[in-house]
C-alpha cells in the first residue's frame with residue numbers, strides 16, 4: 001500500500017518559534033489577495049491591512065484602476081502590487097517574495113473566466129479567534145466536515161460533487177461542476193480566500209498574530225443588492241463562518257492539550273490539505289536549513305548572526 005500523508009504535528013500549531021520561522025519562510029515570500037477593485041471604489045479613501053505583523057495601506061489615487069496603489073504603513077514606500085485583468089488586487093509584504101507570475105504561474109486562465117468586479121463592496125468585519133492560522137486553513141481546504149458542520153450550506157452545495165483542484169500556490173474548489181460561477185471557492189496560499197456563493201461574494205484573510213493560538217479573521221462582503229437581499233445573504237454566509245469558527249476553537253483546544261497530535265489525511269477528500277501543508281513543511285524546512293548554515297558559517301567566523309528578512313519592499317520600477 002502506498003504511504004499515506006500525515007498531518008503536520010500538533011506542536012506546529014502551538015509554538016511561537018515555529019510561527020516566527022513560518023513568518024520568514026512562508027509569509028515573507030507570498031502574494032496576498034487584498035480584494036477586487038470594487039473594494040477600493042472611492043478616490044483618496046484608504047484601506048488598511050496587517051499581514052504577519054506587516055502593515056499596508058491601499059489608496060486609490062484617481063478614477064483609473066491602475067492608480068490603486070499599495071503602500072507600507074509609513075506611506076512613503078510603495079509596495080509591489082499586481083492588478084489582474086479581471087480586477088483582483090494582490091500585493092507582497094517583503095522583498096523576499098518572487099514575482100507575481102512566478103508565484104501564480106497558472107492563475108491567469110482561471111481568473112479570466114469570472115468577472116470579479118460585478119458585485120459592489122458592502123461590508124467588512126474582523127475579529128480574533130483562539131486558534132492557529134493553519135487550523136482555519138485545514139478546515140477551508142476540505143469539505144468532509146461540511147455535511148455535519150454546515151447543515152444549511154450543505155442543502156445548497158451538497159458535498160457529493162465537491163472537488164478541489166490544486167495548482168501552484170492556489171486551490172480551486174468546485175461545489176457543483178454544472179454551476180461553475182456559483183459555489184466557486186479559491187484558496188490563495190498561504191491565507192487568503194475568495195468565495196462566490198449564495199448570490200454574493202466574500203473574501204477572507206486568516207491573519208496570524210504573534211501568539212500561535214490566536215488568529216484574526218478579516219472578511220469583506222460583496223453583493224449586487226444593498227437592502228434586505230444583502231442582509232439575507234449576509235446571514236447565510238455568516239452562519240457558515242460561525243460554524244467554522246467554533247469548530248476551529250474546539251480543534252485548537254485538542255491540539256494544545258495533546259489530545260490530537262498527528263493523523264493521516266484522506267488521499268481523495270483531503271488533497272487540498274495535503275497540498276498546502278506540504279508547501280508549509282517544505283518552505284519551513286528549507287528556511288531552517290538555510291538559517292542553520294548561515295548561523296554556523298557566521299559562528300565559525302566569530303560572528304553570531306541571526307538571519308532577518310527585509311520587511312519593506314520598494315515597488316518594482
Ligand SMILES: [Fe+2]
Nearest residue numbers: 139146149244
Ligand atoms: Fe467549513
